[in-house]
Amino acid sequence: MRATFLGTGGAVPTTVRAPSAVLVNRDGERLLFDCGEGTQRQMMRYGTGFGISHLFVTHLHGDHILGIPGLIQTLDFNERDDPLAIHGPPGSKRHLEELVRAGGYQPSFHVSVHETRPGNVAYRGDDYEVRAFETEHRTSSVGYALVEDDRPGRFNxxxxxxxxxxxxxxxxxxxxxxxxxxxxxxxxxxxxVVGDPRPGRKLVYTGDTRPLDSTAEIAESADLLIHDATFTDDESGRAAKTGHATAREAARVARDAGVRKLALTHISARYAAHPDPLLAQASDVFDGDVFVAEDGQTVEIPFSDADD
Structure with a gap:
């Protein structure tokens, strides 16, 4: 499993950071989390391919959804036949359907839109599921956790x-x-002759949010936590007012959850090209593997027992 960061910027895009989008390739199945404007170009630029089966939207702010019309039409131009499922927070169905058909466009392939609530399973795959969890932003929002089933124990x-x-x-x-x-x-x-079950992998993506206990709970022992880290400490008041987290707050969530790796994302334009202060403040709190995600960066997510 690997995650490719297609867009790591905040609400205002910059020349070095596109708006929010993360593509997860899990054993050949591609899942897209959020779809800021220009996402289809980022997919081409970084070679992820267009063959996504599900799009998971955290909330309806423009920097997370305005890439949907362009992506849908790009998929159609490439003669897509496979259906696409879009999942969003409560109250999002009508608005997402309007985006799919922006300008009166009607895709030739089937697009279904589903609402999901915190605590629900948004999608169940063959041996994993994507769960929605509570987040706190300025609008209806959810985060998503990709959680694989336990694997059989080792055969003796x-x-x-x-x-x-x-x-x-x-x-x-x-x-x-x-x-x-x-x-x-x-x-x-x-x-x-068979040992205890071994855990599958877990990836957690918050979208835009204040730091919450619910995130730490669902991210417990996660292999990768992708958390909103829009601001540094000196903008903590603005973070609270706008429904975002600071890098230090994101690190506290990661520490409390005991995650293996923390990715800081949704970086404010003021730090777009110089994110070192974010990394430094997060590293003060979380002594695990932490990094500021960059556009085009790909992170491999191995099984926790891969080296055993």
Missing amino acids: RERAEELGVPVGPEFSKLHDGESVELEDGTVVEPEQ
């Missing part, structure tokens, strides 16, 4: 052979949770 081949399990299909059955009967009538249970 040596122990299986000791128990007399023949090499072959029986190994797979045991690993899949099925018991196996041997020729002498002995039954070998999966728990005898």
Whole structure:
């Protein structure tokens, strides 16, 4: 799984940071989180491809949605046939449908729009789900957590052979949770040769928000937390007034959640080209892997036990 930051800027785009958009490629399935203006150009520029299956919108401010009409029409020009599902916060359905059909345009492929509430599963995939969670901005908003199912524990081949399990299909059955009967009538249970379930990966994207306990709760032990970090400490009052977080506040959420990696994003134009103060203030609080996301940056998200 990898995340590509297509836009990392705040409400005002700059020459170095486009408005909000993050594309997640999970085993070949592409999911887009927010779609600021020009997102389709960023997708071309950074080579992510257009084959997204779902678009998850955190809220309806322009820097998160104005790329939707252009993206829809670009997909159509590329002769797309596959359907596209768009998910948004409560009260967003009519407005998102209007964006899809901006200027009277009617896409030739099916586009469905769905509202989701905090605590609900916005989308269930084959072995993962995208959950909506509470955020606090100046409008109806949600964040999204991509949470993979637990994986089977490691298979102990040596122990299986000791128990007399023949090499072959029986190994797979045991690993899949099925018991196996041997020729002498002995039954070998999966728990005898398979370790404890291993966690899947977790990616959490807040969109624009104040720092909340709900974010720390859903981001517990996340592999990557992408958090609003619009301002530094000296603009903390403005952050509170406008429904954003400072880098230090984002770092506190990451620390409390025990995440492996923190990405600071939605960077105000005042720090667009010089974000070092944001990184410094976040690093004061969170001693894990923290970075200020840059447009075009791709982050690989391995399993937590990949090095075991």
